[in-house]
Amino acid sequence: xxxxxxxxxxxxxxxxFKRDLSSRDGPLxxxxxxxxxxxxTLLIRAEDRSRNLRGVTDGWILQNREASNLAAGCGS
Numbered sequence: 367x368x369x370x371x372x373x374x375x376x377x378x379x380x381x382x383f384k385r386d387l388s389s390r391d392g393p394l395x396x397x398x399x400x401x402x403x404x405x406x407t408l409l410i411r412a413e414d415r416s417r418n419l420r421g422v423t424d425g426w427i428l429q430n431r432e433a434s435n436l437a438a439g440c441g442s
Contacts, residue, residue, distance in 0.1 A: 367387070369409075371410060372407060373412060373419075374417075379403070379404070380406035380407065381407050381409075382396045382406065382409070382429065383407060383413065383414050383417070384396070384412070384414070385407060385411065385414070385419075386411065387410060393408060396408055
């Protein structure tokens with residue numbers, strides 16, 4: 367699942383959005399929760415309600431999606 371797909375999903379037991387790391391308590395608690403359960407994905411710089419990515423351009427997302435696709439194909 368790529369970043370755009372994850373941004374469309376609601377927060378749940380295995381997916382969380384954090385706008386920033388200015389308050390370490392929230393992200394750290396979520397990481398510990400993920401580590402103690404089934405794992406999960408923490409998207410930092412993603413705003414909870416709007417799903418806007420702070421400081422990340424569409425070009426960066428596209429470039430990293432292409433890199434992810436290449437990496438995924440290496441093991442096949």
